Amino acid sequence: MRIDVLTLFPEMFEGPLGYSIPKRAQDKGIVEIALTNIRDFGVGNYNKVDDAPYGGGPGMVMACGPVFDSYEHAAKQHPAKGRVIMMTPAGRKLDQKLMRELSSEERLILIAGRYEGFDERIQEGLDAEMVSIGDYVLSGGELAAMVVIDGVVRLLDGALGHEDSALDESFSGGLLEYPQYTRPEDYHGMTVPEVLLGGNHALIEQWRRQQALERTRSLRPDLLEEL
Numbered sequence: 580m581r582i583d584v585l586t587l588f589p590e591m592f593e594g595p596l597g598y599s600i601p602k603r604a605q606d607k608g609i610v611e612i613a614l615t616n617i618r619d620f621g622v623g624n625y626n627k628v629d630d631a632p633y634g635g636g637p638g639m640v641m642a643c644g645p646v647f648d649s650y651e652h653a654a655k656q657h658p659a660k661g662r663v664i665m666m667t668p669a670g671r672k673l674d675q676k677l678m679r680e681l682s683s684e685e686r687l688i689l690i691a692g693r694y695e696g697f698d699e700r701i702q703e704g705l706d707a708e709m710v711s712i713g714d715y716v717l718s719g720g721e722l723a724a725m726v727v728i729d730g731v732v733r734l735l736d737g738a739l740g741h742e743d744s745a746l747d748e749s750f751s752g753g754l755l756e757y758p759q760y761t762r763p764e765d766y767h768g769m770t771v772p773e774v775l776l777g778g779n780h781a782l783i784e785q786w787r788r789q790q791a792l793e794r795t796r797s798l799r800p801d802l803l804e805e806l
């Protein structure tokens with residue numbers, strides 16, 4: 580998979596994508612992530628990328644020119660069009676289903692904005708989808724784009740090592756994870772459930788399934804409605 584990100588802060592991506600699963604997936608060639616700095620397509624001596632809103636009002640708006648130009652720069656680096664996605668609280672709410680959908684694409688182009696928003700013609704002209712990671716406002720779209728990338732990349736074939744692969748079951752079954760314990764058996768008087776110490780794997784399986792269901796029912800009943 581090829582992922583392009585259009586952003587004013589490409590350096591922000593280095594940390595999250597430089598460790599663990601995303602790092603290994605890039606090293607193995609499972610995903611190629613390319614960052615395009617919108618500032619490189621800014622206008623004039625100061626590489627201006629924003630301007631005051633028509634009609635007045637506070638703040639600045641990301642201008643069309645630099646975003647369209649950075650899009651063209653990224654688009655021509657790979658043959659597949661893929662899906663063009665703007666990170667905005669106005670978008671489709673991200674969930675594991677959308678993560679799986681996006682992970683089946685050959686290519687993604689993510690657009691992370693700053694300032695008070697985008698010129699409306701950017702979404703229209705690029706025919707971009709809008710995706711939200713939740714109902715809150717951030718300082719920019721970068722963290723949201725990183726959430727999408729992390730969730731998508733770990734679903735790509737070969738991205739998870741053997742020791743990680745079981746973890747994917749936790750949400751994909753639509754239930755919350757069952758309670759887990761490791762040594763010691765007694766930590767300051769807090770003990771591990773007896774069934775887990777017994778070695779009866781059928782019984783353990785049954786207990787975990789029941790715990791996952793109960794826990795989902797009490798903490799996240801909304802998840803059960805989607806099953």
Ligand code: 9WO
Nearest residue numbers: 666667692693694695696711712717718719723
């Ligand atoms: C902010 C906003 C607030 C209410 C309704 C619609 C909105 N759109 C935006 C928006 O696109 N903001 C741009 C990106 C510019 C300001 C900072 N940005 C941003 C993206 N803040 N929060 C997000 C975001 C992205 C995805 N999921 C949650 C939040």
